[in-house]
Amino acid sequence: MNKKSLTQQMYEARWCYLFVLPCSILTGMFVLYPIGMSWYFSLLDWSGFTKEAKFIGFQNYAEAINDPFFWNAFYRSFIFMFGTVPVKIILGFIIAVFLNNQVLKLSPFFRTVIFMPVVTAIAIIGIVMTFIFSPFNGPANKFLMATNLTSAPIDFLGNPDTVLPTVMGVYVWKWLGITMMYWLAALQTVPQDVYDAAKIDGAQGYRLWIHIILPIVLPFAIVIILVEAVSALNVFPLIETMTAGGPFFSSEVMEVYIFRTAFVTDAGTMPRLGYACAAGVFWGVAVLFITALQGFWMRRTRRI
Amino acid sequence: MSKYLNFIAEKNQVRYLTITVFFLIFSFFWIYPLLWVLSASLKTDFEIWGGLGLIPDKLIWENFExxxxxxxxxxxxxxxxxxxxxxxxxxxxxxxxxxxxxxxxxxxxxxxxxxxxxxxxxxxxxxxxxxxxxxxxxxxxxxxxxxxxxxxxxxxxxxxxxxxxxxxxxxxxxxxxxxxxxxxxxxxxxxxxxxxxxxxxxxxxxxxxxxxxxxxxxxxxxxxxxxxxxxxxxxxxxxxxxxxxxxxxxxxxxxxxxxxxxxxxxxxxxxxxxxxxxxxxxx
Missing domain, CATH: 1.10.3720.10 (MetI-like)
Structure with a gap:
């Protein structure tokens, strides 16, 4: 009856500890340690390339909060998120509903095609898209001119008004395949008899969608929104390779801002790793806050 | 087990064909950028910016070299x-x-x-x-x-x-x-x-x-x-x-x-x- 002591339990589980060790070391080195260090670096006045570093407390944070570029990048990241996630969720759902039809013979082919951009390297997509949207005979402009949709070429990536929507469009194109796959998985969880009922129902089908199928896939929707929202805040490679935040910082999202302050040396400016870390910490906390909020929302909906 | 809601009936050929054709066109536009870069990799610089066509006049393998x-x-x-x-x-x-x-x-x-x-x-x-x-x-x-x-x-x-x-x-x-x-x-x-x-x-x-x-x-x-x-x-x-x-x-x-x-x-x-x-x- 008497319970084993903790040391006894731990001794018996010695193999378990051995097995978790390699992965724990890797995670510790490349995930946990960097998080801790970035908090520490954020308190330093440090270029990152020399040994000289001065402890300056929260001055980096104070400077970030007073930098309009910081806040512009901050808001832009959220504009990016709110502009892409709903489009992906709705478009992905519509496509999934169609391609979930077993009768549609070419459905596997369409799925493959729509998923294709997902597997291609994001940096390459960014670079290729600078060609596609080039104002000098780029295919996008050629097509628009040939079909008389515009009379003069549009400088998609060179105009501060069009650059962000263009990058957002490319982002949706690149990752829509994943959203579609999520929805296809969700649709597979709807019980077969519900589908059969829908088949018999015929004309009243749309009601069945709204009142029966949608509530069944709703818990999925929340997980999908959560996953997609977080990934829409991690768009560094696409923007860095497409526009590098330009023109005139008009597509600079938070990660590009952090990268620029940490590594890019424009004429006369020094890289500032300490400051970049402060911006990164601030950003990380903001993202974590949003994730927590969504997690809370998810729990509430599940309970109902 | 897979489950499907087949609201597209094979018997209703007009609907079936419309949806298939729509997705075919959609798919073409969807992968056009990838096809474009593939075709551009075998073209001359001049030809790349020449038109929307995807078939190169002559395959320029030197680009890869x-x-x-x-x-x-x-x-x-x-x-x-x-x-x-x-x-x-x-x-x-x-x-x-x-x-x-x-x-x-x-x-x-x-x-x-x-x-x-x-x-x-x-x-x-x-x-x-x-x-x-x-x-x-x-x-x-x-x-x-x-x-x-x-x-x-x-x-x-x-x-x-x-x-x-x-x-x-x-x-x-x-x-x-x-x-x-x-x-x-x-x-x-x-x-x-x-x-x-x-x-x-x-x-x-x-x-x-x-x-x-x-x-x-x-x-x-x-x-x-x-x-x-x-x-x-x-x-x-x-x-x-x-x-x-x-x-x-x-x-x-x-x-x-x-x-x-x-x-x-x-x-x-x-x-x-x-x-x-x-x-x-x-x-």
Whole structure:
């Protein structure tokens, strides 16, 4: 009856500890340690390339909060998120509903095609898209001119008004395949008899969608929104390779801002790793806050 | 079992054809950018900007030669290959071991470990890259492929662990007991009996890691900043854009060298790609 002591339990589980060790070391080195260090670096006045570093407390944070570029990048990241996630969720759902039809013979082919951009390297997509949207005979402009949709070429990536929507469009194109796959998985969880009922129902089908199928896939929707929202805040490679935040910082999202302050040396400016870390910490906390909020929302909906 | 709501009836041919034709046109526009870069890689610079057509007049294979040798894409290709293969091996072994004990055993501290792992999912990359760079420099492995490979393997293992843990937890206990009766120890049970049963997860995790390692950008671009020799393909093409800005066809060829291997892999192993991606919402 008497319970084993903790040391006894731990001794018996010695193999378990051995097995978790390699992965724990890797995670510790490349995930946990960097998080801790970035908090520490954020308190330093440090270029990152020399040994000289001065402890300056929260001055980096104070400077970030007073930098309009910081806040512009901050808001832009959220504009990016709110502009892409709903489009992906709705478009992905519509496509999934169609391609979930077993009768549609070419459905596997369409799925493959729509998923294709997902597997291609994001940096390459960014670079290729600078060609596609080039104002000098780029295919996008050629097509628009040939079909008389515009009379003069549009400088998609060179105009501060069009650059962000263009990058957002490319982002949706690149990752829509994943959203579609999520929805296809969700649709597979709807019980077969519900589908059969829908088949018999015929004309009243749309009601069945709204009142029966949608509530069944709703818990999925929340997980999908959560996953997609977080990934829409991690768009560094696409923007860095497409526009590098330009023109005139008009597509600079938070990660590009952090990268620029940490590594890019424009004429006369020094890289500032300490400051970049402060911006990164601030950003990380903001993202974590949003994730927590969504997690809370998810729990509430599940309970109902 | 698969379930389908077939609101498109084969008998209703007009509807069936309309939907099929719509998706055919949609698909063409959808992959046009990828077809465009493939065709551009075999054209002359002049022809690339000449029209919307996708069939080159004459196949210019020299573009690939220029990219492979002149722009060093050959070297970057092998760098990327090494990083990808080695990091896949590391990731499968370490997350497989971790998932095994998390999925099948209870031990003191397990809950804390899981809690820490889940928390790491939500931390954005932009915020940890600087200390990673610093750590590799301190360990003196920032200037060779070892550092980049280990960092690539260490970066995103959480979903893999959950996949392994979920699969291992569904294997019946009897198997393990039988192994114990036969006198197999902990490690032997794992390697000889358990791991072979998880082939589908091994395949899924490998594919996801290939995708991640081959296509990663932020980590390699930062690590190779002062060290062009260890660039990966993505970073190589990015640098190409800066250095040889006017060699459009060469850059298109470099892009094709980067994306084609993964696209071919995807076409052959589609099932595992899809399972890996869907695993994120099913769990």
């Amino acid at each position: 220029r990219a492979w040798f002149g722009a060093n894409m050959g070297r970057y290709f092998f760098n990327t290959l090494i990083i990808t293969v080695v990091s896949v091996v590391i990731v499968v072994i370490t997350t497989g071991m971790f998932g095994y004990v998390i999925g099948r055993y209870a031990f003191p501290g397990k809950k804390i470990l899981i809690g820490i792992l889940i928390a790491t999912i939500f931390i954005p990359q932009g915020y940890t890259i600087i200390p990673v760079f610093d750590l590799l420099t301190d360990l003196k492995i920032s200037k060779n492929l070892i550092g980049l490979t280990i960092a690539t393997a260490g970066h995103t293992p959480v979903i893999y662990i959950l996949l392994f843990a979920g699969y291992f937890s569904r294997i019946p206990v009897e198997l393990e007991e039988a192994a114990k009766m036969d006198g197999a120890g902990f490690i032997r049970t794992f390697i000889m009996i358990m791991l072979p049963l998880t082939k589908p997860v091994v395949a899924t995790v490998s594919i996801l890691q290939v995708l991640h390692a081959w296509n990663d950008f932020l980590l390699p671009v930062v690590i190779t900043l002062g060290n062009p020799d260890i660039r990966t393909l993505s970073v190589g093409v990015y640098a190409f854009k800066g250095e040889y800005f006017v060699d459009w066809s060469g850059m298109a060829a470099a892009s094709v060298i980067t994306i084609l291997p993964i696209i071919i892999l995807f076409l052959f192993m589609q099932k595992y790609f899809v399972e890996g991606v869907q695993g994120a919402v099913k769990g």
